[in-house]
Amino acid sequence: MSVLPILTLGDPRLRLRGEPVETFNKLLHHLIDDLTDTMRHAPGVGLAAPQLGEALNVCVVEVGDRLLELVNPRIVRAEGDDRDLEGCLSIPGFVAYVTRREHVWVVAQNRLGRKYKVAGTGLLGRALQHELDHLQGKLYIDYLASPDELIPVGRGGDDEDESDVDAELERRGIDPEKAKAVSRA
Numbered sequence: 001m002s003v004l005p006i007l008t009l010g011d012p013r014l015r016l017r018g019e020p021v022e023t024f025n026k027l028l029h030h031l032i033d034d035l036t037d038t039m040r041h042a043p044g045v046g047l048a049a050p051q052l053g054e055a056l057n058v059c060v061v062e063v064g065d066r067l068l069e070l071v072n073p074r075i076v077r078a079e080g081d082d083r084d085l086e087g088c089l090s091i092p093g094f095v096a097y098v099t100r101r102e103h104v105w106v107v108a109q110n111r112l113g114r115k116y117k118v119a120g121t122g123l124l125g126r127a128l129q130h131e132l133d134h135l136q137g138k139l140y141i142d143y144l145a146s147p148d149e150l151i152p153v154g155r156g157g158d159d160e161d162e163s164d165v166d167a168e169l170e171r172r173g174i175d176p177e178k179a180k181a182v183s184r185a
């Protein structure tokens with residue numbers, strides 16, 4: 001399987017809606033494996049098919065050591081609100097505060113077409129909502145009132161002075177490690 005390039009903001013394919021998956025064949029398994037390899041290589045906590053240029057209802061989420069392969073996922077129940085930092089592998093170098101549901105229940109199919117249900121709170125709940133948004137052509141920045149709400153977290157390049165970025169995050173009362181961890185959805 002392969003690590004593939006992740007499309008970034010400005011590529012119109014990020015705005016396509018994922019088509020429902022009806023055939024659970026080798027092509028689907030190949031796509032899911034590519035999503036997983038590319039997410040882990042980033043590294044990230046989630047990746048959706050449109051981010052690889054495939055307009056299909058497929059995404060992966062990995063928080064902790066639990067890998068979720070989600071085909072045709074939909075939120076069936078949600079409770080509470082949770083405002084926290086969030087970022088995206090397609091918008092490298094930034095995070096912002098986004099209000100999400102605090103607890104979500106998702107029904108999806110696995111790679112064989114079998115239905116299952118998963119519940120998530122915290123980072124898992126946020127990652128599920130974030131990836132499901134990707135399948136609707138939606139990005140977290142769509143929730144921001146202004147681009148000024150974007151907070152730079154650095155891109156991890158060799159040529160940047162990470163201490164400047166960290167100092168600015170701390171000035172805003174943000175833990176730099178946490179900001180970098182959530183910047184990868």
Ligand code: NI
Nearest residue numbers: 088089090185
């Ligand atoms: Ni994303």
